[in-house]
Amino acid sequence: xxxxxxxxxxxxxxxxxxxxxxxxxxxxxxxxxxxxxxxxxxxxxxxxxxxxxxxxxxxxxxxxxxxxxxxxxxxxxxxxxxxxxxxxxxxxxxxxxxxxxxxxxxxxxxxxxxxxxxxxxxxxxxxxxxxxxxxxxxxxxxxxxxxxxxxxxxxxxxxxxxxxxxxxxxxxxxxxxxxxxxxxxxxxxxxxxxxxxxxxxxxxxxxxxxxxxxxxxxxxxxxxxxxxxxxxxxxxxxxxxxxxxxxxxxxxxxxxxxxxxxxxxxxxxxxxxxxxxxxxxxxxxxxxxxxxxxxxxxxxxxxxxxxxxxxxxxxxxxxxxxxxxxx
Ligand SMILES: Nc1ncnc2c1ncn2[C@@H]1O[C@H](COP(=O)(O)OP(=O)(O)OP(=O)(O)O)[C@@H](O)[C@H]1O
Ligand SMILES: [Mg+2]
Numbered sequence: 001x002x003x004x005x006x007x008x009x010x011x012x013x014x015x016x017x018x019x020x021x022x023x024x025x026x027x028x029x030x031x032x033x034x035x036x037x038x039x040x041x042x043x044x045x046x047x048x049x050x051x052x053x054x055x056x057x058x059x060x061x062x063x064x065x066x067x068x069x070x071x072x073x074x075x076x077x078x079x080x081x082x083x084x085x086x087x088x089x090x091x092x093x094x095x096x097x098x099x100x101x102x103x104x105x106x107x108x109x110x111x112x113x114x115x116x117x118x119x120x121x122x123x124x125x126x127x128x129x130x131x132x133x134x135x136x137x138x139x140x141x142x143x144x145x146x147x148x149x150x151x152x153x154x155x156x157x158x159x160x161x162x163x164x165x166x167x168x169x170x171x172x173x174x175x176x177x178x179x180x181x182x183x184x185x186x187x188x189x190x191x192x193x194x195x196x197x198x199x200x201x202x203x204x205x206x207x208x209x210x211x212x213x214x215x216x217x218x219x220x221x222x223x224x225x226x227x228x229x230x231x232x233x234x235x236x237x238x239x240x241x242x243x244x245x246x247x248x249x250x251x252x253x254x255x256x257x258x259x260x261x262x263x264x265x266x267x268x269x270x271x272x273x274x275x276x277x278x279x280x281x282x283x284x285x286x287x288x289x290x291x292x293x294x295x296x297x298x299x300x301x302x303x304x305x306x307x308x309x310x311x312x313x314x315x316x317x318x319x320x321x322x323x324x325x326x327x
Contacts, residue, residue, distance in 0.1 A: 001033055001034065002074075003031040003032060003033055003034075003071075004032055004033065004034045004072070004073060004175055004176060004208050005031060005032040005055075005070070005071065005072050005176060005208070006031045006032075006069075006070075006071040007028055007029060007030050007031070007055070007068070007069075007070050007071075008029055008068055008069045008070075008071070009027055009028075009029060009067060009068040009069070010025055010027070010028040010029070010051075010054065010065070010067070010068035010069075010070065011023065011025060011026050011027065011028075011065070011066045011067040011068055012024050012025040012047075012050055012051075012054050012059065012063060012064065012065050012066070012232075013063070013064055013066055014060075014062050014063050014064075015062045015064070016062065021064075023232055024047045024050040024063075024232050025047045025050055025051060025054065025232040026232050026233055027233065027234075028047075028051065028068070028229075028232070028233070028234055029234065029311070030227055030234065030237060032176070032208050032210065033208065034175065034206065034208050035202065035206050035207070035208055036208050036209075036224050036225065037198075037199070037202060037208075037209045037211055037222065037223045037224050037225075038208075038209070038210050038211070038223065038224065038225050038226070038227060039211050039212075039213065039218075039219035039222070039223030039225070039226045039227070039240060040210060040211065040212045040213070040226075040227050040229060041213060041214070041215075041216055041219065041226055041227070041228050041229070041255075042214065042228060042229035042230060043214055043230075043255075044214060045282060046229040046230055046231065046232065047229050047231075047232040048180065048181075048212045048214075048229060049180055049212070050063070050232075051210075051212075051229070052095060052178050052180045052210070052212060054070070055070060055072075055077070055093065055178060055210075056085075056089050056093060056095060056178070057077060057078070057085055058089070058095075065078060072088065072092070072093065072176070073092065073175065087121070090117060090120065090121055090172060090174075091121045091172040091173075091174060092174050092175055092176065093174055093175075093176045093177075093178065094168075094169035094170070094172070094174045094176075094177055094178070095169070095177075095178045095179075095180065096162075096165050096166060096169045096177065096178070096179040096180070096182045097165070097180055097182070098180055098181040098182060098184050098185065103165055104153040104161055104164060104165065105153075106152070106153055106154065107152070108152070108153075109149065109150055109151060109152055110137065110148050110149050110150070110151055110152075110153075110156070110164045110167075111133050111134070111137060111149035111150065113164060113168060114133045114136055114137060114164070114167050114168050114171050115129060115130065115133045117168045117171050117172065118132055118133060118171050118172060121172045122172065132171070133149075133171070134149070136167045136170065136171045137149050137164075137167055139167075139170075140163045140164075140166060140167045140197065141160075141163065148160060148163075148164070157190075158185060158186050158187075158190060159186055159190035159193055159194060162182060162183070162186065162190075162194050163194070163197065165182075166182075166194075166197065166198070166201070170201060170205065170207070173205070174207065175206075175207065175208060176207070176208045176209070176210070177198075177201075177207050177208070177209045177210075178209070178210045178212070179198070179209060179210070179211050179212060180212045181212055181213055181214070182194065182198075182211075183195065183213075183218065184213075184215075191218065195218065195222050198211070198222075199222065211223060216244065216255065216256060219240055219244065220240070220244050222240075223240040224239070224240060225237065225238060225239055225240055225243075225317075226238065226239075226240045226243040226244065228243070228247075228249060228251065228252050228255075230249075230251045230292060230293055231286045231292030231293065232292070233292055233308075233321060234311075234319075234321060235249040235251050235252060235293065235320070235321055235322075236248060236249040236251075236252050236318075236319070236320045236321070237317075237318070237319050237320075238314075238316070238317060238318030238319065239316065239317065239318065242316060242318050243318070244256070248314060248318070248320045248322070248324075248325065249293075249320045249321070249322050250293065250297045250298055250299045250322065250324070251277075251293045251296075251297070254277045254296075254298065255277065277296060287305070289305070289306065289307070290303075290304050290305040290306055290307060290308065291304045291305075291308055291309050291321075291322070291323070292308075299324055301323055301324075303323045304323055308321075309321045309322050309323045310326075312325040312326045
């Protein structure tokens with residue numbers, strides 16, 4: 001099988017006035033197979049949203065992709081003309097954001113919100129688009145499609161709004177869905193419900209997904225593989241069951257050790273605070289040379305300060321960037 005997405009050596013930086021540009025992503029490599037769910041895990045500032053917006057070339061004006069390639073369905077998005085990108089966004093690749101109350105138009109009924117997405121990308125007549133709108137909403141709200149369709153966002157619960165956003169995202173039949181912390185504002189029962197909806201969509205529509213979160217507990221039983229980002233670098237990448245049960249990178253280990261409930265799916269994950277790992281990962285604190293995790297690493301060695309570790313293959317597509325394992 002051929003990957004649907006291949007990201008190679010991706011470097012993204014931000015310019016701020018009067019300051020040197022900041023490398024938010026450096027040398028990011030990964031691929032995604034059709035029908036696969038990749039969980040992207042990392043604490044605040046690790047580059048998760050930068051990755052999502054880079055994949056759609058929707059970076060803010062001070063952001064710049066300085067190196068690398070993003071092959072989507074065999075085409076390099078970084079070289080694609082603007083018109084082609086417009087067609088790919090929303091139609092072949094769609095994005096679900098964190099905050100449903102901001103992402104939805106407050107003055108439009110749910111059906112209108114989905115209809116407008118379809119109308120922007122498809123040339124069919126109005127009545128065909130209305131019918132498709134009904135079908136998509138019925139797939140997300142099998143029991144109450146009519147009521148939801150006629151509701152305004154403020155008449156819906158957080159979970160229902162999130163489902164409307166998902167309806168918009170799948171309306172045009174994309175092959176890749178990127179979800180950036182889509183459940184962060186929901187309670188744990190609704191979070192699980194939304195994860196269930198996303199998995200069903202993956203199974204029924206054959207979608208591939210990139211699911212971004214700072215919460216490892218959400219990935220157990222949901223993601224197929226997990227990519228751990230730290231300071232804009234891929235610290236570890238592997239099958240979810242391997243990474244979650246037997247993490248190798250000192251950062252992943254520290255993250256999980258301070259969260260013993262990761263593999264128990266029973267707690268209120270919304271209230272799970274980021275684990276406390278001694279030290280600071282804010283941009284200003286990252287070292288300019290060596291391994292970015294070195295200042296906080298319990299296992300640091302001499303080499304770690306001097307150069308960046310290479311990617312070490314541990315087998316079964318499990319890779320880690322750490323001198324402990326070679327590198
Ligand atoms: N528009 C911008 N201008 C300058 N720096 C930015 C900009 N957007 C993000 N950054 C910086 O890039 C780094 C990565 O940010 P990003 O938003 O991708 O992180 P994140 O992992 O999504 O964090 P969070 O979990 O808080 O959403 C951070 O250090 C952030 O301060
Ligand atoms: Mg983010």
